[in-house]
Amino acid sequence: MEVLDIIKPEHQVFCKTKLMTDTALSYCPGCGHGTAHNLTMEVVDELGIVEDTIGVAPVGCSVLAYDFMNIDMTQAAHGRAPALATAISRLWPKKYVFTYQGDGDLAAIGTAETIHACNRGENIVIIFVNNGIYGMTGGQMAPTTLPGMKTSTSPYGREIETMGSPLKMTELVANLPGTYYVTRQSVHTHKNVRKAKKAIKKAFENIRLKKGVSFVEIVSNCNSGWKMNPLESNQWMEENMFPYFPLGDIKVAGKLK
Amino acid sequence: MSELRLMKGNEALAEGAIRAGADAYFGYPITPQSEVIEYLMTERPEKRTGMIVLQAESEIAAINMVYGAASTGKKVMTSSSSPGISLKLEGISYLAGAELPAVIVNVVRGGPGLGTIQPSQADYFQSVKGGGHGDYKLYVLAPASVQEMSDFVEDAFDIAFKYRAPVLILSDGLIGQMMEKVMLKDQKERLTDKEIIKRYDRWAVTGKTNRKRNIITSLDLESEKMEARVHRLMKKYEQMEKEDLRFEKIECDDAEYLFVAYGSSARISQKAVQLARMKGIKAGLLRPITLFPYPKKVLFELANQVKGILSVELNAGQMVEDVRLAVEHKVPVEHFGRTGGIIHTPEEVLEALEQKIIKNGSIRHHKARASSIL
Numbered sequence: 001m002e003v004l005d006i007i008k009p010e011h012q013v014f015c016k017t018k019l020m021t022d023t024a025l026s027y028c029p030g031c032g033h034g035t036a037h038n039l040t041m042e043v044v045d046e047l048g049i050v051e052d053t054i055g056v057a058p059v060g061c062s063v064l065a066y067d068f069m070n071i072d073m074t075q076a077a078h079g080r081a082p083a084l085a086t087a088i089s090r091l092w093p094k095k096y097v098f099t100y101q102g103d104g105d106l107a108a109i110g111t112a113e114t115i116h117a118c119n120r121g122e123n124i125v126i127i128f129v130n131n132g133i134y135g136m137t138g139g140q141m142a143p144t145t146l147p148g149m150k151t152s153t154s155p156y157g158r159e160i161e162t163m164g165s166p167l168k169m170t171e172l173v174a175n176l177p178g179t180y181y182v183t184r185q186s187v188h189t190h191k192n193v194r195k196a197k198k199a200i201k202k203a204f205e206n207i208r209l210k211k212g213v214s215f216v217e218i219v220s221n222c223n224s225g226w227k228m229n230p231l232e233s234n235q236w237m238e239e240n241m242f243p244y245f246p247l248g249d250i251k252v253a254g255k256l257k
Numbered sequence: 258m259s260e261l262r263l264m265k266g267n268e269a270l271a272e273g274a275i276r277a278g279a280d281a282y283f284g285y286p287i288t289p290q291s292e293v294i295e296y297l298m299t300e301r302p303e304k305r306t307g308m309i310v311l312q313a314e315s316e317i318a319a320i321n322m323v324y325g326a327a328s329t330g331k332k333v334m335t336s337s338s339s340p341g342i343s344l345k346l347e348g349i350s351y352l353a354g355a356e357l358p359a360v361i362v363n364v365v366r367g368g369p370g371l372g373t374i375q376p377s378q379a380d381y382f383q384s385v386k387g388g389g390h391g392d393y394k395l396y397v398l399a400p401a402s403v404q405e406m407s408d409f410v411e412d413a414f415d416i417a418f419k420y421r422a423p424v425l426i427l428s429d430g431l432i433g434q435m436m437e438k439v440m441l442k443d444q445k446e447r448l449t450d451k452e453i454i455k456r457y458d459r460w461a462v463t464g465k466t467n468r469k470r471n472i473i474t475s476l477d478l479e480s481e482k483m484e485a486r487v488h489r490l491m492k493k494y495e496q497m498e499k500e501d502l503r504f505e506k507i508e509c510d511d512a513e514y515l516f517v518a519y520g521s522s523a524r525i526s527q528k529a530v531q532l533a534r535m536k537g538i539k540a541g542l543l544r545p546i547t548l549f550p551y552p553k554k555v556l557f558e559l560a561n562q563v564k565g566i567l568s569v570e571l572n573a574g575q576m577v578e579d580v581r582l583a584v585e586h587k588v589p590v591e592h593f594g595r596t597g598g599i600i601h602t603p604e605e606v607l608e609a610l611e612q613k614i615i616k617n618g619s620i621r622h623h624k625a626r627a628s629s630i631l
Contacts, residue, residue, distance in 0.1 A: 051464045056325070057474075066472045072462040074328040075474035076321065077351050083318040084325025088462065090309050091281060091329045092450075095464060113321070116314035 014193065017042045019050060023067045030230025032220030033061060035187040036129055037068055039197045040100065043204050044071065053096045054088055056081040058110075060102035061135040079110025082117035085124045096207050098125035104134045107143040107169040114173065121178030121212035125203045128170065128215065131222035132241060139225035143167040146240055151225070166244060170217040174251040180212040182251035186219045186242075188234040199249075211254060219245050260441045266406040266433040267292035269441075270336070270362060270426070273407035275302045277414055278445035279360075280331035281309040283322035285341060288374040289430040290364035293336045306447050316341040320348030320361070327357035328473040330453045330461030332414050336362035338430070339380050340371060342388075349423055350389030353490065354475025358417035360410065361395075362426040364433035367598045375598020376430030378520060381575035384427050385549045392487045394494050395425040396501070397548040399519040403437035411442065416501060420493045421460070427548060429571065431521040431600060494549075503546035504555060508534070512541025514610055515559055517580050518569040519545050521600070526569045528603035533610065540610065548576075553583040560584035565614035569606055570594040589614060 005011060019041035027033045044053050050071055057065040059078035066073035076084045081099035089097040106114050106128050117124065133151055134140040140153040144166045148157040158166075174182040181203055185196035196218060203214035219241050221233035228236060249257055264272065271293045274282060282302075284294040294312060302308035313319035319335050326333040337345060342363045352359050363384065367377035384397050396416050398409045406428060413424040448456070454463050462471050477483035505523075508530050509515070518526040523544040533540035543559060545552050560566070565588050568577035577592035584590060593609035595601045 051466050054329075054462045054464060063476065066470075066474065070465070070470055072465045072471045073473070074325060074462050075355075075472070075476060077324070077347055080317070080321035080324075080348075083313070083321035084328070086311070087281065087283065087322035087324075087326035087333070088329055090311065091326050091331050091333075092463070112314055113318050116318065 013190065017045050019045045019070050021068055021070045025068060026064050027061065028224045030221070030223045030233065031061075032131070032187045032218065033129060035193060036127065036196070036218050036220065037065065039187065039193065039200050040098070040127060041069055041071075042197065043201045044096070046201070047204055049096050049204070052094065053098070054092065056084045056088070056097070056099040058099065058101040058105040060105045062100055062102060062129065063136070065100050079105050079108070080113050081105065081110065082113040082122070082124070082126065086117050086120070086122045089122055089124050093123070096125070096204055098127060098204070100127045101129070102135070103128070103130040103132065103142045103144040107167050114169065115176070118173040118213045118215065119176045119178045121180075123207055123210050124213055125207065126213060126215045127200065128217045129220050130217055130245065131220045131225070132166070133222045133225040135222050135225050139222075144169075144245075146244055168245070170215065170245075170250060173213070173215055174256060178212045179215055179251060180209070180254050181206050181214040183215070183249045184217040184219060184245060184247050186237070186247055188221065188237060217245070219247065259443050262439055262441060263436055264403060264439050265292055265436050266403045266428065267364065268296045269403045269407035269439045270410060270428075271296035271300070272441055273410040274334060275300065275306055275308055276442050276444050277411035278306065278332060278447040279308050279334055279410070279414070280447060281311070281326050281333045283311050283313050283319040283326070283333070283335050285313050285316045285319050285337065287316075287338045287341045289366055289376070289433050290336050290338045290362070292433070293362070306444070308447065316344035317348065320345035323359050323361075324348055324351055324355070324357065327352065327359040328355070328462050330457030330463060332447075334360035334362065334410070336364065338364045338366045339368050339377070342380065342383065346389035349395070350391050350393060351475050352423040353389075353393035353395070354391060354486070355473050356421045356490075357423065357473065358414070358421050359423045360413040360417055360426065361423060362428065365427065365429040367596060373598040374430070376434075376521060376571060376600060377596065377598060378429055378522060378571040378594070379573070379575070379596065380427065381548065381570065381572060384425055385551070385579075393490055394549050395423055396420070396497055397425045397427050398503075399427045399546060399548055400432055401520050401523045401544065403432065403435065403439045406432060407439050407441060411445070420497065422493055427520065429521050498550040501547065502550040502552060504552040505544040505546060506555070507542040507544065509541035509543065509559065511539055512559075512562065513539040513564050514541070514614060515563045515566045516540060516542045516569050516606070516610070517545070517556070517566055517576070518542065519548060519576070522569045522571055522594070525601060525603055526606055529606035529610070532603055532607045538610070538615070551579055551583070556580060556583035557585065560587040563588060565589045565591070567606075567610045567614050568592045569601070571600065572596060
C-alpha cells in the first residue's frame with residue numbers, strides 16, 4: 001500500500017474523534033493522556049450519549065481536559081472530582097457522569113472523596129490515569145511513585161522506610177461494596193489501546209445498570225517527569241510499573257476476580 | 258400552606274430550605290448546627306418535594322458536592338459551624354471564582370481552633386473579608402430571629418441566582434438553638450428539569466446539545482482573561498452594594514448614642530436601647546442585615562447626628578473596624594463584646610455604652626482630636 005493510501009480515512013485504525021476539539025493538546029509528545037482522552041470521547045460518541053454526558057476535570061496535567069473534550073464539563077478543586085460527580089449524578093440521575101483524574105489528584109489529596117464515592121456506590125465512571133508522578137507541577141513524588149524511583153522530591157529514590165509504599169488505589173476500591181467494575185489498563189501499544197477502549201466502553205455502559213462505580217485505571221507514562229524519551233518510558237513502564245500495577249480486570253459485575 | 262410553628266432556628270432554616278424549593282442539601286454534622294441535617298433526614302424532603310439530602314464524608318466533600326451540584330443550575334446549599342466553614346473555604350472560593358449560585362450557612366461557635374460549641378460572632382472577618390483565597394466577596398445575610406432563619410433561605414437563593422454567586426447566611430449558636438414562633442411560607446415548587454434547562458442552559462452543565470459546550474471552571478491561565486474575570490466579580494459586588502443592601506434602623510430618629518449590632522447581638526442591643534431610654538439616654542440601634550454589602554453611608558450619615566457609637570459583637574472586636582472606617586472618625590467608636598461563648602446581657606451592653614462612650618469616649622475623642630490638631 002502506498003503512503004497516500006494508508007492515510008485515507010477508511011484505512012486509519014486510530015484517529016481523532018469528532019468529540020475531541022481542534023485545540024492543540026497541552027500534553028508532552030509521547031504522553032498517554034491524549035490517547036486516554038480520545039478513547040473516552042470515542043466511547044461517548046459511539047454510545048450516542050453526548051447530550052447526556054457530563055465530565056469532571058481534575059487538577060493536574062489534565063486540568064484542561066475541558067478544552068479538548070467537546071462536552072459539558074465542570075472543573076473540580078484538587079482531588080474533589082468524585083464529590084462533584086456524586087452531586088451531579090444525584091441531580092441529573094439519567095446522565096452519564098464521569099471523572100478524569102491523575103494519581104496525585106485521586107490517590108493523594110482526593111483519597112477520602114474517592115473512597116467514599118466508591119463506597120456509596122455512586123452511579124459514575126472514574127477514569128484514573130496513573131503515571132507515578134506529579135506531572136504538571138514538575139515531577140514530584142506521587143502516592144504511586146515506585147520504590148527507589150527518583151523524582152524532584154525523592155531525588156535519591158523513594159525510600160519505603162520514610163516515604164511509604166506506592167498506594168494501590170485500584171485494588172483498594174475493588175474491595176469496597178460500591179464498586180461494580182474495576183480494571184487496570186494501559187494505552188502504550190495498539191493492542192492495549194483496543195483493550196482500554198473496551199474497558200472504558202463497558203464502564204460507560206454500566207451506568208445504565210445503576211449498580212455502582214465503574215473504575216478504570218490507565219497506567220501511563222510520563223516521559224518528561226521520568227526524564228526519558230517516549231519509547232524508553234514505555235519500555236520502563238512495562239518493566240517496572242506493570243509488575244507493581246498488573247494490568248487486567250480486578251472486579252467484574254460486582255465480583256472480585 | 259403557610260403555617261405558624263414553634264421551632265428551633267436550625268429546624269426553621271431546614272424547613273425554610275424545603276419550602277424555598279431547594280433541590281439539594283449536602284452537609285456534615287457539627288455542633289451547634291447538626292439539627293439542620295437531622296431535621297432534613299427526618300423530614301424526607303425527597304418524598305415531599307424531590308429535594309436531595311446527602312450526608313457527606315467531610316465538610317470538604319460537602320462543599321465540593323455543592324460546587325458540582327451548583328454547576329447543574331439547580332438550587333443547592335450546605336450548612337456548618339465555624340471550624341467546618343474554615344474547611345469549606347477552598348470550595349467557597351471556587352464557587353465565587355467559577356461564578357456559581359449556592360447558599361452556605363454558618364451557625365457560628367466560638368474560636369479559634371476547636372474553640373467552644375457555645376454561640377459566638379467571631380467569624381465576621383472570615384465572612385466579609387473573603388475568608389478563602391483570591392479576590393472575592395460573599396453576599397452575607399445575618400438573621401436575628403428564628404423567623405429570619407427560615408425566611409432568609411429563599412432570599413439567599415434569589416440573590417445567589419441573580420448574581421450567579423455564593424451567598425452566606427451568617428447565623429450563630431444562639432439563633433440556631435433557640436426556639437421561637439415562626440410563620441412558615443407556602444411551599445414553593447421546585448423547578449422541573451425542563452425549566453432548569455430553559456433558564457440556565459446558557460451556562461450550566463446540562464448535557465451538550467446543539468449549543469456550544471458549557472464549561473464550569475475558575476481557571477484562566479491567560480492573565481488578561483483572569484483579570485477580566487476578577488473585574489466581572491467586582492462589578493457584581495458593586496451592583497450588590499447599589500441594589501441589595503439591607504439594614505434596619507431602630508429608634509434612630511432622635512438618637513444621641515448609637516449601637517451597631519447584627520444577629521443575636523442586635524436582639525440584645527434592641528433591649529439595651531429600651532433600658533437606655535428608660536434611663537433618659539436617647540439610644541438607637543443600627544442593625545446591618547447584610548454584612549456585605551455593609552450600610553456604610555447610613556452609618557456615615559448617622560455619625561453626623563450621634564455623639565458616639567458602640568459596636569456590640571460576640572467577639573473580641575471585628576465589625577468595629579468597619580464601623581470606624583464608615584464614620585471616618587467623626588465620632589468616637591468603641592467595641593463591646595464577650596467571647597468564649599458567653600452572651601452579654603442588655604444591662605452589660607448599656608453599661609458599656611455609659612462607660613466607654615458617654616463617660617470616657619467623648620472626652621478621649623476630643624483629646625485625641627486636640628492632640629492631632631496640635
